[in-house]
Every structure is written in C-alpha cells, then in structure tokens.
Amino acid sequence: MEQSATIARIAGPEDHVVVVGGGFSGALFAVNLMRHEGPRVTLIERRDRQLARGVAYSAAHPDHLLNVRAGNMSALPDDPDHFVRWLEAHGKGDRKTFVPRTTYGAYLRELLDAAIAESDGRLVHVEGEVCAIEPVEGDVVSLTMADGRKIAADTAVLALGNLPPHTPPGLKPDALPAGVYCADPWAADLAEGLGADDTVVLVGTGLTAIDAALLLDAQGFAGHILATSRRGLSPRRHVDGAPAHRGVSDKPQGGLTDLVRHVRARTEEGGWRAAVDELRPVTQMLWSAASQELRGRFLRHLRPYWDVHRHRLAPAVADRVEALVASGRLTFAAGKIVSAEADGQHANLTWRPRGETATVVTRAARIVNCTGPQGDLLRSEEPLVKHLLAAGLIRPDPLRLGVDVDAQSRAIRADGTPDDRIHCIGPMTRGGLWEVVAVPDIRVQSWDLARRLSNAQWVGGEGL
Numbered sequence: 001m002e003q004s005a006t007i008a009r010i011a012g013p014e015d016h017v018v019v020v021g022g023g024f025s026g027a028l029f030a031v032n033l034m035r036h037e038g039p040r041v042t043l044i045e046r047r048d049r050q051l052a053r054g055v056a057y058s059a060a061h062p063d064h065l066l067n068v069r070a071g072n073m074s075a076l077p078d079d080p081d082h083f084v085r086w087l088e089a090h091g092k093g094d095r096k097t098f099v100p101r102t103t104y105g106a107y108l109r110e111l112l113d114a115a116i117a118e119s120d121g122r123l124v125h126v127e128g129e130v131c132a133i134e135p136v137e138g139d140v141v142s143l144t145m146a147d148g149r150k151i152a153a154d155t156a157v158l159a160l161g162n163l164p165p166h167t168p169p170g171l172k173p174d175a176l177p178a179g180v181y182c183a184d185p186w187a188a189d190l191a192e193g194l195g196a197d198d199t200v201v202l203v204g205t206g207l208t209a210i211d212a213a214l215l216l217d218a219q220g221f222a223g224h225i226l227a228t229s230r231r232g233l234s235p236r237r238h239v240d241g242a243p244a245h246r247g248v249s250d251k252p253q254g255g256l257t258d259l260v261r262h263v264r265a266r267t268e269e270g271g272w273r274a275a276v277d278e279l280r281p282v283t284q285m286l287w288s289a290a291s292q293e294l295r296g297r298f299l300r301h302l303r304p305y306w307d308v309h310r311h312r313l314a315p316a317v318a319d320r321v322e323a324l325v326a327s328g329r330l331t332f333a334a335g336k337i338v339s340a341e342a343d344g345q346h347a348n349l350t351w352r353p354r355g356e357t358a359t360v361v362t363r364a365a366r367i368v369n370c371t372g373p374q375g376d377l378l379r380s381e382e383p384l385v386k387h388l389l390a391a392g393l394i395r396p397d398p399l400r401l402g403v404d405v406d407a408q409s410r411a412i413r414a415d416g417t418p419d420d421r422i423h424c425i426g427p428m429t430r431g432g433l434w435e436v437v438a439v440p441d442i443r444v445q446s447w448d449l450a451r452r453l454s455n456a457q458w459v460g461g462e463g464l
Helices: 024-035 054-058 082-089 101-118 207-218 256-270 272-277 280-289 292-310 315-326 383-390 427-433 439-453
Strands: 003-009 016-020 040-045 123-127 130-135 141-145 150-153 155-158 199-203 224-229 330-343 346-353 360-364 366-369 410-412 418-424 456-462
Touching (some): 016 024, 016 150, 024 123, 024 439, 054 101, 082 101, 130 383, 199 207, 199 360, 256 272, 280 427, 427 439
Parallel strands (some): 016 040, 155 418, 199 366
Antiparallel strands (some): 141 150, 410 418
16 A cells, blocks of 8 residues: 655744745745645745756756756755656646756746645735845744835744855955956856956856856857856766665764765765765755764865866756867866956956966956855845844854754844744755755755644655
C-alpha cells in the first residue's frame, strides 16, 4: 500500500501573518500557508513584476536558463513532479529540460495567482513598501508602509530575498562618467551606446557575470568582455546523461581538511559532480555542526571553489560561454581592482593580475557590478533593514551573511533572544543554514515554517 499523509490543523484561522517580500520565498510561503489551511495572509511586494518571480525570474532574458533540470524544480516539496506536469501541459519541456528562467517565473506567478483566487479572500497581495515594524501591546506587531498605511499582524515574516551587491572596492561610481558604472547586471539597456571597439568589464566571474555576458551578446554587443574576480573562477557545466548521485546518509566527520579529503576521494571514485552533489542532503547539517571559526575559514578559502562546482551551467549555456571565450570576445581573469578614473566618456580601470606585482590598465566603456548578492545588514541602505537594526529587532549573523535566526526561523534580537513575532526565510538566513539560496532548499524551509505557523502537523496513515 502507498503511504499517504494528511494535515491536521489545530489552531484557529483568525491569526494574521504579513509577509514582507513577495518574491519566490515570500510567495511560496504564502501559498504553503493556504495549503496548510493556516492564518490569513497579507503578502506585500513593492514591484508587481517581481511578484512570485523575484529578481531571479523577473529580470531574466529568454536566453537565461535554469541551472537545474526541471525534474528538481517543483515549488512544492510534497509534490516533486508539480513543475514537470505544468511544463508538459504547456508544451515547454520535460523533467530533463533546462528551461528559461522566464518560463519558471510564469509557473510561480500562476501558482500564486491560483492560491489567491482559491483563498476566499484569506490571501491578499498589497503593492507597496514596508519601512518599519514595531511591537505593540500584546503579541501584535504594526507594520508601517512608505505611504503611511499601517497593518497589524500577529506575525511578520521577512522574505527579503537578496540585498543588492555592494559597490566593489576600488570603484567610486560618482567619480566616473555617466553611464559607465552599472549596478544592475540585468539592465535592459546594458549594451546601449556600446560599439565593437569597446570593452565591458564585469566585476565578478560567477553566475551573475555569465548572465551579464549572455545579455550583452543577446543585445548585439560585438566588443570585448573582461570578467575579473580575485581567483577568476567561472561556473562549471552540467553534463547530459550524468549518473544519479547516491547521496550520503551521514555527514563526513572531521574538520575542513577532512571534508576536502573526502570530496577528493569521492571524486576519484565517481567524478567531481557526484562528489559534490552527494553532499546535498547533509550540507546544512555540516554547516550547523561547524564552529564559527570553521565557517569563516570555509568562506575565506573554499567558498569560490564550492560555488563554481555546486552551482553549474546548463549545457546550452556552457556551450555559448565557451564559444564567446574561443572567439576572444570573453576573457576570464584573476585579479584585484585597484582604481578607476574617468577618461572622457570611458574609465581607465587599473587592476592587478593575481600573483603579479605590476598593474594593468583597461579602458572600459562600461563597468558592471556582477559580484552577486550580499548579506551584510550593516552596509544595507534598505529603510526597513536600517529601522529593524536600529530598533534592536534583528541583528546580523556572526559572519555577516544575513539576518541571525534560530532553528525555528525566528529573528534574533540585538539582546540575543528570539522574537516569536518576527521570522525570516530565504537567502537572508544563510548564516544559519548556508544552503538556502536555491529552490530545493527554500521550498522546504517555507513549507516547514508554514506548518509551524499554521499549527499543523503531519498525521501519517495508510492509503487504501
């Protein structure tokens, strides 16, 4: 007999949860609250085009593909084939397809729209920006919108996505000619005004830089693209027909050196892709068990290598990148930016190649920040983040990766105590979980918190 499960809801439906941020994390959390027959929900998102999609799936170009096959991209952890069925019903692929991110964004928006339509008014979307959250009498919080509106809630859930990247060291955008520095690597006008003799410098060599390079190419830019980072590492490719990894049931023992030794040994047995992929079930356990000192060492020394092997490119994307490199139009380089100075309508970018003492000057028509999302709350200019920090309602995690939370996703206040009224989900909780930036991880986190706030529990049973 097949095992089945039902949800037994214990609490009443009159509680009110306000979700701040309607991108992937926030929208999926709201959907799961409805699926758990939980509290009524107000979902606040300031940009309608990012509702359910977030930046990742709303700013994408059709050439930008998911870096995970469709078979592992269901938004619902209890229904692993949900996205595959949607994809096949729309004639857009099967479980082995690397689909466009815009297609996945459409799937997410349709999922949220259906939840709103079926909620009988218990799930509503409000367009606007929250600038303050304040505890009031009892167990209630009051959220203040930028336009002065106030919303009372029993619980506020921060689904802030990723903070915008910081300006890279060595760059002072205000000192450069207008249009040279671009903070948005997915800008619709990224190639505007550029010619075949121009050079575009991408600061960063990871997935964001790949997106920017493909966007420049799609927009007709025929000049040279220089992508640079401290180590110059670029994402590896997925391969078609790769054997499924077996996973590990127990986390490898020992410290960082032991983990590297374990991965190298497994690489010799089954290839590096399997060696990395089989750690997926235990990555959060490894991170949770590691000391702050060990986590810091990982971030300083191994993170770039982990990122390029863990977050890979769809084969079609890798082919395009390799073609750009082979033609000389795209170069990856390891180095450190020293300075950038105006030169007419361009900028002279001075950088030092890794391992060398002499510097190189590149005349850039555009410099694009592709360093990727950041999580240092103390450097954020977001009004809500600044307010919550000043009020002591949240604090940075020890490694400045995001918001400090406990095992139940409750925000940790400045005094070190958790707040039952303020929770946080999504990439901004990576300090406690590390692997919580991809769909497979966020869907589980949002599901678990929705169960908790719905006072729901699984009741196992045997299907007849």
